Amino acid sequence: MARKTGSHSEITGPRIRAEAMKLFARHGFAAVSMRQIAAAVGLQAGALYLYTPDKEALLFDLLKDHMDGLIAAWQEKRGGESPVGALETFVRFHIRYNGERPEAVFLSYMELRNLSPENFAVIEGLRRAYETELENILKAGQAAGAFLVPDTKLATMAIIAMLTGVNTWFREGGRLSRATVEDIYWDMVRKAVSG
Amino acid sequence: MARKTGSHSEITGPRIRAEAMKLFARHGFAAVSMRQIAAAVGLQAGALYLYTPDKEALLFDLLKDHMDGLIAAWQEKRGGESPVGALETFVRFHIRYNGERPEAVFLSYMELRNLSPENFAVIEGLRRAYETELENILKAGQAAGAFLVPDTKLATMAIIAMLTGVNTWFREGGRLSRATVEDIYWDMVRKAVSG
């Protein structure tokens, strides 16, 4: 049954990225060989270089796509609500979007050190841009008297760490549904920034 | 000046662990070779095997020592205070103890997947025991009416993620001192679990 050769550039590229994502997340970037990725896709190692100039570029593409997708999805979601409404939207969005992509999120936190300085700066810039979205909500709420936050930058980092941390323990089919987790986290965040 | 040979078993062991910790944290366990570790200590690769049976045992020792130290330090710190006092003590302890050991903390979160199942279970058990310390504080406070927490397990995970996240952005000599960071995080935690 195994196909030995052929022309499949349109589906092979995405399949390589999908398998690389799985393997990098499971074993770590450095621990995964190009041969392993090729084998998971059903190729020989040499064929991978038709789709990526090298191993690091493969990682960079995965991280870049994730950050672009995250920011684009947020831009679509955000509205002109009150500060409290905007914060609730952010909290629920962050838990849900990242919860659906645990591998990409894990890579984005753990494998940045394997990027070249230039590529690292690109991902870092996107991460900062996303964090600024939350910080702006907190600043607006603080100015409007809706929140009492001693330091908006610290609150931003604290909230994002808390929300992203859901990925480390949440398991589909466990004691709580995603919706319940969202509710409980929103309750804690809301109180944490209150007066 | 370079020493070529000699007998230094009492200091070589700790130096190997210290250099391995630095290198594993910086580049990742899989990306660091035994030769790199040996070079950092000033040894040849073969000499490392006088001090560790293999590379994984070296990682396990680092993680085990860190978890043992964390739990021992907490046992010494904890007192018979009120729930609110106990929570404040935990928050400040966690930020300070982990803040002083960023490399060990990073390893403890990122390199667990490189342990054998048996060694993984040991570290995981210690981590859970530590988390239970916080959960018990939350449960006691909830029972005493000092806290209003919809789910003590979720609140435990949320608080620990939030506190540990300080390590991802805090830099000595930056805008805020460690003490100020502790104050602000304690303020947020206190409100998050309040009624």
Added chain:
DNA sequence: GTCTATAATCTGATAGAC
């Protein structure tokens, strides 16, 4: 577009000299 073969190098770990 994919394969096979290969270059040049590195890997973890061991044996034995000193």
Added chain:
DNA sequence: GTCTATCAGATTATAGAC
């Protein structure tokens, strides 16, 4: 206690056949 030499195999990436 440390070094040198070595084993057996893996690594990224490229060249050229098909």
